[in-house]
Structures are given as structure tokens and as C-alpha cells.
Amino acid sequence: MDRLREMEVFVAIIERGSFSAASEKFGLSRAAVSRAVNSLEARLGAQLLARTTRSVRPTDAGMAYVEACRKLLDGITDAESHIAADPANPVGTLTISAPVQLGQRFIAPLVNAYTLRYPDVSVNAVYLDRPTRLLEEGVDIAIRIGHLEDSSTFAVGLGSVRRQTFASPAYLAEHGEPMHPRDLAAHHCVSFTGVSQPHEWMFYENNSKIPVRLQPRLIVNLAPAAVSAAQDGVGITQLLSYQAAAEVSSGNLVPILRAYEPESTPVNLLHVERRGTSGKIRSFVEFVTETLRNNAHLQCPSGVTTEGECIESQGNRESARDSGTHAQYLAPLNHSSDDSAEIRSSR
Template sequence: MDKLREMEVFVAIVDQGSFTGACDKLGLSAPAVSRAVNSLEARLGTPLLARTTRSVRPTDAGLTYLEACRKVLDVITDAEATVAADSANPVGTLTLSAPVLFGQRYVAPLVNAFLLRYPDVSVNAVYNDRTTRLLEEGVDIAIRIGHLGDSSTFAMPLGFVRRRTYAAPAYLAAHGEPLHPKDLVQHHCVSFTGVSAPLEWVFNENGTRLPVRLQPRMIVDLGPAAILAAVDGVGIIQLLSYQAAPEVENGKLQPILTAFEPESTPVNLLHVERRSTSGKIRAFVEFATETLRNNAHLQGVDATAIRASR
């Protein structure tokens, strides 16, 4: 087996999390995959994978070699893609990640439209609410909500969202509307752990951070369940503005305590610098930034204003 194929095997084992997964992905036998790893480790003189009965993970040396392998394989893939198709007709498989609810509402329709426009591109879409490590996980593009710290990535600003406090009109009619964040201790609250700490919500008063301790009626880690609880009048909730946008537009939730909102949170599209010349990535970056920058919910337009304009 040549060196490039051995690199492909090593990367596949890491990406799939197992030797079996690499066999399935590459169509190789288990002995062939084992021989490839043994050959690599013998040639380099160091273990690349730490194996247990339940898992396989790269060693420190393996992580370093993994990045080098990805660079080599990416260069080859991009070179082949350049020969096979021009930039207007990208080819290959694109791996992207986005937060679950954001992905469901905004990214999934965009991916579908992208695939319809570019028939020679396939997409591996991963929706989760943790921070994706692009290099280590082989992700081409990630949509991230929050302040960035990745020096190894390019960031394309898409807009911003706000952490806002909401309540159902029926709840406010029954319990009254809090006029100051500290009034929340007298109210039922639903804490969505994907946005706020369970027992402490953060506000801003005259430019100063204002934390408020709570005893929530409900603590939930699933966005749709948290939103449903607020809509049903279980209690007041904090959400990112895009998460509550449909419910605000249809009148099921309304923002409160708007004078005490924290600073806005940026939304960015990230891609790894070394892959910036890839046709498939360049095409998706252009397609996504154009679409999402035109999304009113990411440009500071309040959902109530959108509702009023209809």
C-alpha cells in the first residue's frame, strides 16, 4: 500500500472513530487497514493511535501527523477538483456543522438549495450545540454563534443575535410583567441551558453586567422543549433572538425587559485557512454569506417589526 493510501486509512480511522468504520468507508478489509497503520507507525517510529477495547484515538504524535495528512490529502483533492471542474461547477464532499436549532431553521434549507444548484457536490451536515474543532474533526465549514478564539480559521461575519427575555401573553396577563430583572425572583422561569446558566441569568444595566439568581420552575436542555414551555405559559424564558423569532412573529411570545439586554452575540461562518482555495468551499461560502446576510433575524431587525410589516 502506498504512502498516500496509508494516510487516507489513518485519517479515516480517526474520522470514523474505529478500524471497522475505516474499513466501511474505504472498502478495505480489516487486515489491510491494520497493515496500513502498522506500516505508518513502523516508518515513523512512533505510535499514532491509542487503542482500547472500546475506542481508538490519536496520540499526541498522531494529532500532529493527522493535520499533516489532511493538508496533503486536501492539496491532492483540490488539484483533482481544479482539473475536473471550474469554480462555477464545484465537486466533492463538503462537511459542515451548525448549532441544532439554527441549523434546522436557517442552514438546512440553505444546504438543500446549494445541493440543487451544484449537482456534483455532496454534503455531510452535522448539527450539534458543541463547539466543533474544524481541523481535528475534518470539518470544512462551521456556523458559530459566539465570540471567536480560533486563530487557525477564517471568519466571515454573517450578523448577530441577542439574548432576550420572553414570556407568553397569557403568562403576563396572569402574573404581570416584570419591570426590572430583579423582579424575576417573584416569577416562574424556564431555564434553557443552551442559552443561560440554569440558576443565573445575565442582563446589562447602564453598561454594567447584571447577574440575577433564580429558582427556575423548569430547567431544560432541548431548545424546542424550552420554547414550548414558554409558549404554554410555564414561565419566562431567555432565548437567543433567532430562536424565538417564529413565536414572536405569530404572537405566541413577546420580548420583555428589553432595556436590560446584554450585548449582541456575533454569528460567523468559519472555514480553515488551508482549504480556502477549494472550489466546493468557496462556492458554499459565497452562497451562504449572501443568503444569511440578507436574513433580517441576523441583522438586528426585531421579530415584532417583521410581524408588523406583514
């Protein structure tokens, strides 16, 4: 087996979690997969995988080597894409991550349409409520909710979301509507742990935080469960604006305490600088950006002009222009978690 195929097999073992899954991907025997790993370890003089009868995981050396393998394999794929293929028809494997509910509602339909539009790109879409490490986990594009800091990650602004408080019309008719956050102490509440601390919700008044202590009637860890409970009149809940958008549109939930909401939080599409010129990256960014910026449930972020183009952050305009992808600014990843959990930890 040649060295590049050994690298591909090694990456597949880590990404798929087992020797058997890697053997299925390449149509190899499990023994051949094992020999590939043994060959790499012998050549490098280091153990790359820690193996037991039930699991396989990369060692520290394995984590460092798998990223080197991904860089090399990505480079080969991109080179072949630029030379052998029509630039309008990118090829390769594109790995995308997004928060679960945001992904289900807004990203998955675009991924499906992109896959149909570019049949030579194989897409690996991962929806999970934790921050993916782009370089370490081989993720090409990540959709993130949260404020960004300085790093070498490119961010394309897509919109913003707000943390809002909701109740059903039936609940408000029976219990009355709280006029101030502190009134919640006299109400039944449903805490969704992805957005707020279970026993303390945060509000803002005159740019000052107002922490409100609660004794929730119900605590859930899934946004749909909180939505369902609030619709059924169990109590008042706090969610991200898009998580209850359909229920607000249908009249099943009503936003309350609007004057005490925190500022909106940006939603960004992230990719790493070294892949900025990749055809598969560029095509996906261009394919989804306008649609997501026009999504009524993603409010316009503060750094977007009336024409909808992102404004580069100060001092990084040149880098953004040189990146080859329109409407970019150089900005870092906040290491708090994705989706609603990222909102919670950023406040």
C-alpha cells in the same frame, strides 16, 4: 496499498471512529485496514492509534499525523479540482459544522440546496453545540455565534443574534409583566442552560451588568424544551432571539424586558486561511452568505454596511483582499462554545 490510500484509510478510521466503518467506506476487508495502519506506524516509528476491544482513538502522535494527512489529501483534491474540473463546478468533500438549532433552522436547508447545485461535492454536515476545532477535526467551514479575537481564521460576517427574555401572553395575563429584571424574583422562571446560568440571569442597564438571582421552577438543557414550557405558561424563559422567532411571529411568546437586553452577538462563517482558495470553500461561502445576511432573524451586525458587505478589521484589509473570497476579514475564533452556550460564556 499505496501510501496515499493508507493515509485515507487512517483519516477515515479517526473520522468514523472504527476500523469497520473505514473498511465499509473503501470496500476493504478489516484486515486490510489493519495492515494499512500497521504499515504507517512501522514507517513512522510511532503508535498512531490506541486500540481496545471496544474503542479506537488517536494518540498524540496520531492527532498530529491525521492533520498532516488531511492537509495533504485536501491539497490533492483542490489541485485536481482546479486542473481537471470546471471552476464553476467544484469537487471534493466539504465538512461543515454549525450549532444544532441554528443549523436545523437556517443552515440545513442551504446545505441541501448546495448539495443539489454542486453534485460533485460530497458534504459532511455536523450539527452540535460545542466548538469544533477546524484544523484538528478536519472541518472546512464552521458557523459560529460569538465575538472573535486575533488568529489566522477567516470570518465572514453573516448577522447577529440577541439574548432575549420571553413569556406567553397567558402567563403575563395571569401573573403580570415584570418591568425591571429584579422583578423576576417574584415570577416563575424556566432556565435554559445553553443561554444563561440556571440560577442567575444577566441583564444590562446603562452599560452596567445586572445579575439577577433566580429560583427556577424548571431547568432544561434544550432550547425547544424551554420554548415549549414558556408557551405552556410554566414560566418566563431566556433564549437567543432566533430560538423563539417562530413562536414570537405566531404570537405564542412575547419578548419582555427589551430595554435591559445585552448588545447583539455576531454570527460568523469561519474557515482557515490555508483553504481560502479552495473551490469548494469559495463556492459554499458565496452560495450561503447573501441568503443568511438577508435572513430576518439574523440582525445586521455592527460591522456591515448598508450594502451588506462586511468591513475588514483594522490592519487586516490586505489579507482579506488577497484571500480570494469576497467580504472577508481576518479574525480569530473565540474558544467558547457554539450556539447559545457561546453566548452564555462570552458575557
